[in-house]
Amino acid sequence: xxxxxxxxxxxxxxxxxxxxxxxxxxxxxxxxxxxxxxxxxxxxxxxxxxxxxxxxxxxxxxxxxxxxxxxxxxxxxxxxxxxxxxxxxxxxxxxxxxxxxxxxxxxxxxxxxxxxxxxxxxxxxxxxxxxxxxxxxxxxxxxxxxxxxxxxxxxxxxxxxxxxxxxxxxxxxxxxxxxxxxxxxxxxxxxxxxxxxxxxxxxxxxxxxxxxxxxxxxxxxxxxxxxxxxxxxxxxxxxxxxxxxxxxxxxxxxxxxxxxxxxxxxxxxxxxxxxxxxxxxxxxxxxxxxxxxxxxxxxxxxxxxxxxxxxxxxxxxxxxxxxxxxxxxxxxxxxxxxxxxxxxxxxxxxxxxxxxxxxxxxxxxxxxxxxxxxxxxxxxxxxxxxxxxxxxxxxxxxxxxxxxxxxxxxxxxxxxxxxxxxxxxxxxxxxxxxxxxxx
Numbered sequence: 001x002x003x004x005x006x007x008x009x010x011x012x013x014x015x016x017x018x019x020x021x022x023x024x025x026x027x028x029x030x031x032x033x034x035x036x037x038x039x040x041x042x043x044x045x046x047x048x049x050x051x052x053x054x055x056x057x058x059x060x061x062x063x064x065x066x067x068x069x070x071x072x073x074x075x076x077x078x079x080x081x082x083x084x085x086x087x088x089x090x091x092x093x094x095x096x097x098x099x100x101x102x103x104x105x106x107x108x109x110x111x112x113x114x115x116x117x118x119x120x121x122x123x124x125x126x127x128x129x130x131x132x133x134x135x136x137x138x139x140x141x142x143x144x145x146x147x148x149x150x151x152x153x154x155x156x157x158x159x160x161x162x163x164x165x166x167x168x169x170x171x172x173x174x175x176x177x178x179x180x181x182x183x184x185x186x187x188x189x190x191x192x193x194x195x196x197x198x199x200x201x202x203x204x205x206x207x208x209x210x211x212x213x214x215x216x217x218x219x220x221x222x223x224x225x226x227x228x229x230x231x232x233x234x235x236x237x238x239x240x241x242x243x244x245x246x247x248x249x250x251x252x253x254x255x256x257x258x259x260x261x262x263x264x265x266x267x268x269x270x271x272x273x274x275x276x277x278x279x280x281x282x283x284x285x286x287x288x289x290x291x292x293x294x295x296x297x298x299x300x301x302x303x304x305x306x307x308x309x310x311x312x313x314x315x316x317x318x319x320x321x322x323x324x325x326x327x328x329x330x331x332x333x334x335x336x337x338x339x340x341x342x343x344x345x346x347x348x349x350x351x352x353x354x355x356x357x358x359x360x361x362x363x364x365x366x367x368x369x370x371x372x373x374x375x376x377x378x379x380x381x382x383x384x385x386x387x388x389x390x391x392x393x394x395x396x397x398x399x400x401x402x403x404x405x406x407x408x409x410x411x412x413x414x415x416x417x418x419x420x421x422x423x424x425x426x427x428x429x430x431x432x433x434x435x436x437x438x439x
Contacts (some may be wrong), residue, residue: 006308010289010316015352018285020164030172032190034179044345045119046126046186048270053113053131058141059248061098063240064091065145066291070377071233072153073295077302085217089155090233091146099139106135118259119266126186133190142196154215155292156179159207163200169197197398239379243386250390254414256306257402265407268349275356276363279324283364286316287371294375294433300360307434310372317368321360329357347383355411362415365422372433373425381432385424393420 014187068091102109110131114124148160171192178188186388208216258269297306332353338345373382394417401409422426425432 003308003312006305007312009293010286010309010312013155013157013289013292014285014316016161016285017288018282020157020161021281021285030175031069034175038337042120042122042126042263043186044267044270045123045259046130047189048255048261048266048273049117049123050120050126050130050134050186050190052117052255053109053127054134055248056113056245056252057102057109057138059244061095061142062143062145062244062248063237064095064098065149066240066244066374067091067233067237067377068146068149069153069288069291069373070236070295072150073155073292073375074299074377076154077296077299080299081215082217082223084154086229088146088150088216089219089224091149092143095142095146096139099142102138102142103135109135116256117192118256120263123259123263123266130190131188133187134193135405137194137197140194140201143201144197144204147201147208151207152288152292153295154212155296157288157292161206162207163203166203167196167200170199172364176359189192189375236379239383240374241384243379246386246390250394250414250417253394254399254410257410258407261407261410264344264348267345268352269407269410271345272349272352272356275328275335276359279328279360279363279435280367282324283320283367284371286313286320287367289313290368292373293377294372295377296375298376303434310429310433313372314365317364321364324353324360325357328359332356352407352411355415358415363418363422365426366418367424369425369429372406376433381428382425385421385428388424389420390416393417 068087071087072084075081075087082107108129112130114128117124117127119127144163148163151157151159174192174195175189178184178192182188184191185202254273255266255270258266290309294306297303297309331348333350336349336353370382373379394413397416398410398412403409405412
């Protein structure tokens with residue numbers, strides 16, 4: 001494949017992901033804006049803490065999306081049509097079992113979550129109201145991990161784009177209706193999320209039945225449950241699960257430490273984190289393209305194409321940093337005013353706006369390497385980099401800096417965590433991605 005054709009292939013996969021990903025932070029912005037114009041900053045904090053609960057909860061199972069993409073893409077590249085089908089069957093089966101487990105444990109999960117989170121009684125009360133409604137979206141969310149992972153592995157990012165756009169447009173519309181028109185408060189935001197996720201699942205099933213039914217072969221249970229295949233499946237996904245849990249726990253830890261600094265600082269950090277998420281969702285468009293292409297070329301044994309893909313992805317990421325860094329450096333105050341009309345929040349945000357301009361250059365490598373490692377199913381290496389970044393960099397930096405610098409120390413520790421991820425994955429790539437001694 002020529003450099004030009006490879007560039008077009010990356011763009012073809014990345015652009016639909018970017019379009020769909022844009023709708024995710026837009027949803028977060030709408031929810032934050034709706035809560036930011038309530039009578040206290042507690043609503044913003046509650047949305048942040050509630051989202052943290054579900055981020056941590058779903059991180060336990062998010063390996064289904066990553067692992068399914070990697071296995072499917074490699075089977076697709078190798079022309080193994082049987083394994084293409086079985087990769088989906090395994091992921092969907094685990095999703096259904098996981099959803100049953102989550103719903104059966106919803107009350108203990110709520111008690112433990114609220115016990116571990118820091119926040120004022122008002123914030124925690126609103127968080128509980130949000131949780132008790134949104135938890136019912138779990139079956140749809142977990143099944144969509146399996147569907148979207150499989151579609152991306154099949155080199156199709158248009159269908160996940162359509163699903164994501166539907167989910168987020170429906171969610172935004174219902175949130176505005178329930179909160180803005182029906183005055184349902186934080187419960188309206190949660191209910192909109194639940195209904196939108198099920199709308200997305202219906203669309204995912206519809207695409208599977210209309211476009212890919214011929215791809216799905218009848219199940220041979222003996223072949224589906226082959227011990228060697230299952231061992232590799234669970235070994236790789238266990239590493240992805242550890243990586244996802246540590247990532248989300250690190251973000252949750254950041255949120256929880258923000259809450260210790262008061263409702264206004266919690267609101268400030270949750271608003272500023274939206275800028276982090278916006279950049280991450282743009283970069284993830286290329287990371288998802290990396291998952292699909294790296295897995296495909298790895299499965300087909302096309303080493304030269306694999307190396308060119310990695311180089312082009314990193315160049316795209318570096319180029320993407322420039323406009324985001326400029327925007328984040330010049331217009332952060334305008335962004336704060338768009339989200340919240342609370343005067344105290346705007347004033348307390350000013351000392352921390354400079355960190356926003358550091359997000360793109362520090363974080364882009366970590367986001368792109370994630371996609372590359374997932375496509376190559378380099379699970380041990382991606383797990384180890386997260387262990388180093390979270391336990392040996394983030395936590396020690398937080399322990400040293402936050403008591404001295406307060407919220408400044410918290411932000412520095414978080415940015416060091418992201419930088420460590422990118423550096424570690426860059427150093428491990430020659431063996432993990434291009435070598436043979438990996439799993």
